[in-house]
Amino acid sequence: MKVSCITRHAISNYGSLLQAYATQRAVESLGHEFEIMDYVPACEDVSQQVRTLLSTKPSWNGNPLKKSVYRLLMEPETRVAGKRFARERSQLLKMSPHYASLEELKANPPKADVYMTGSDQVWGPISSGAYDLSYALEFAPEGARRISYAASFGKKNIPDSVRPRFLEDLRAYEAVFVREDAAREQLASWGIEAGQVVDPTLLLDGEAWRRMAAPAPKGEYILVYQIHSDPTVGQYAVKVAKKLGLPLIRISASLHQASREGKFKWLPTLAEFLSYVDNAACLVTDSFHGTAFAINLNTPLVEVLPKNGTSSRNVSILRLTDLTDRVLQNLDDVELASKQIDFGRVNDVMGAEREKSLAQLKSMIEE
Numbered sequence: 001m002k003v004s005c006i007t008r009h010a011i012s013n014y015g016s017l018l019q020a021y022a023t024q025r026a027v028e029s030l031g032h033e034f035e036i037m038d039y040v041p042a043c044e045d046v047s048q049q050v051r052t053l054l055s056t057k058p059s060w061n062g063n064p065l066k067k068s069v070y071r072l073l074m075e076p077e078t079r080v081a082g083k084r085f086a087r088e089r090s091q092l093l094k095m096s097p098h099y100a101s102l103e104e105l106k107a108n109p110p111k112a113d114v115y116m117t118g119s120d121q122v123w124g125p126i127s128s129g130a131y132d133l134s135y136a137l138e139f140a141p142e143g144a145r146r147i148s149y150a151a152s153f154g155k156k157n158i159p160d161s162v163r164p165r166f167l168e169d170l171r172a173y174e175a176v177f178v179r180e181d182a183a184r185e186q187l188a189s190w191g192i193e194a195g196q197v198v199d200p201t202l203l204l205d206g207e208a209w210r211r212m213a214a215p216a217p218k219g220e221y222i223l224v225y226q227i228h229s230d231p232t233v234g235q236y237a238v239k240v241a242k243k244l245g246l247p248l249i250r251i252s253a254s255l256h257q258a259s260r261e262g263k264f265k266w267l268p269t270l271a272e273f274l275s276y277v278d279n280a281a282c283l284v285t286d287s288f289h290g291t292a293f294a295i296n297l298n299t300p301l302v303e304v305l306p307k308n309g310t311s312s313r314n315v316s317i318l319r320l321t322d323l324t325d326r327v328l329q330n331l332d333d334v335e336l337a338s339k340q341i342d343f344g345r346v347n348d349v350m351g352a353e354r355e356k357s358l359a360q361l362k363s364m365i366e367e
Contacts, residue, residue: 002033003365004110005149006135007118009093010040012081012253013227014273015201015289019119021092022200023149025208030362036118037110038095043128045100046082050074052127077255081267085253088270102132105139114365115140117148119179119200121310123166124154131162136169146172147364150179150197150357153186154310167192175364181319182312197357199292199317202350206278206297213274217249222337223280224250224262225290228306234261236304236328237284240337244281251276282337288313295321296350298343302336303327320353321346 005027009020020036027034043052050071054061060070089095096110109115115137117123122135137146158166167190170176176194178184187194201209222241226233234250238261241248250262251273258264268276277283277290278297285291286304291314294301303318303326305311318324323346328336 001113001365002035002111003027003114003116004035004037004096004112005116005118006037006039006122006137008120008122009036009089009118010038010044010085012046012078012085013289014253014270015287015292016120017085017089017092018270018289018293019150019200022202022204023118024093026200026203026358026361027365030358030365032365034094035110035112036093036095037099037105038097039099039105039134041126041128041132041134042100043130044126046079046086049078049082049127056127056129073256081253081255084267084269092270099134102134102139105134109139109141112144114145114147117146117151117173119150119152121152121154123151123158123183131158131166133162133166133169136166137173138165138169140172145174147175147177148173149177149361149364150199151176151183152179152313153183154313177360177364180313180316182316195360197360198320198350198353199289201289201292202296203354203358203361204296205351205354209274209293209297210278212271213278214269214271216275216279219247220281221247221249221279223276223283224248224260225277225283225285225287226250226252226257226260227287227290228308230286230304230307232328232331233284233286233304236302236331236334237261239332239334240282240284240302243334244338246281249276249280284337286314288317291317295323295346298341298347300337300339300341301326321349 007020008016024034060066099105126132140146177197178194179199184194184196224237237248248262251265251268253267255266277293280299283294283299283301286306
């Protein structure tokens with residue numbers, strides 16, 4: 001059976017690409033053909049990303065001088081990162097021809113037995129702030145089989161202007177499985193029954209990811225992997241590094257993080273990203289996928305919850321593994337970073353959840 005999956009695979013972000021790859025691996029392990037729809041909304045094409053970001057920043061976009069400075073600073077790093085991730089995508093993913101709009105998908109949808117909405121924040125706003133109904137499979141041919149695996153809203157609130165059409169699309173799915181308990185509860189409030197499964201990156205165990213990782217960096221270190229702009233992340237990491245007498249390393253695909261705390265490693269490869277997380281003495285992060293990989297690779301972590309309304313996904317995985325005590329409550333609590341985690345128990349939980357989620361995926365595709 002052929003499965004064609006639409007997901008957020010083309011963002012210059014480690015978690016986005018690795019979850020797409022993990023979905024591919026999982027479906028193929030069940031004996032099915034798989035492809036990622038190479039759908040990239042025009043506003044998220046690497047040539048348009050800075051312009052799109054500017055459109056969401058009135059204080060910069062409304063001032064010609066500030067607008068020029070922003071583009072001068074952001075364009076080069078955006079293009080370099082875009083090319084790096086595009087190269088890695090081409091090596092890892094089996095992709096359909098390229099699509100740039102819902103209209104293109106409707107005019108010539110990929111040929112498949114099953115259409116799948118994949119994981120990541122597919123049902124939340126895209127970079128422009130709009131909600132894209134391509135991710136609700138609105139283009140799928142009439143009568144086509146539609147499913148979702150580990151879909152996420154990111155933010156809970158869907159504007160009234162979009163919600164009726166969005167819910168109409170979702171009610172055409174044979175099966176809906178989401179990543180977070182908050183997403184399941186939200187759908188239930190709209191009368192849509194949904195199950196819950198683990199993020200695709202957790203369908204592969206730690207050893208599978210280690211086989212893809214680069215050689216370990218030299219020496220011990222504290223690692224920062226930060227997605228959002230909360231200064232607490234870096235401030236806390238500095239305190240931990242000082243307390244433990246270890247160097248602080250920061251990894252990011254965003255060059256502007258070079259001014260933040262830690263020795264900066266810009267744009268590591270996917271293999272290097274996995275190695276940095278795997279070998280850290282402790283990871284300080286606000287990232288969902290940073291959290292997921294730390295749990296899967298048995299790396300001690302401290303979670304600084306994001307303050308932009310997307311923390312439910314981080315909390316969900318911590319609750320699943322009984323690790324909510326790893327959430328930072330006090331900036332001075334440096335002892336938290338040294339507190340041991342019973343990874344034997346965590347691995348047992350994840351092993352059982354991985355088995356259940358793979359069974360759900362198999363059932364959705366084959367029934």
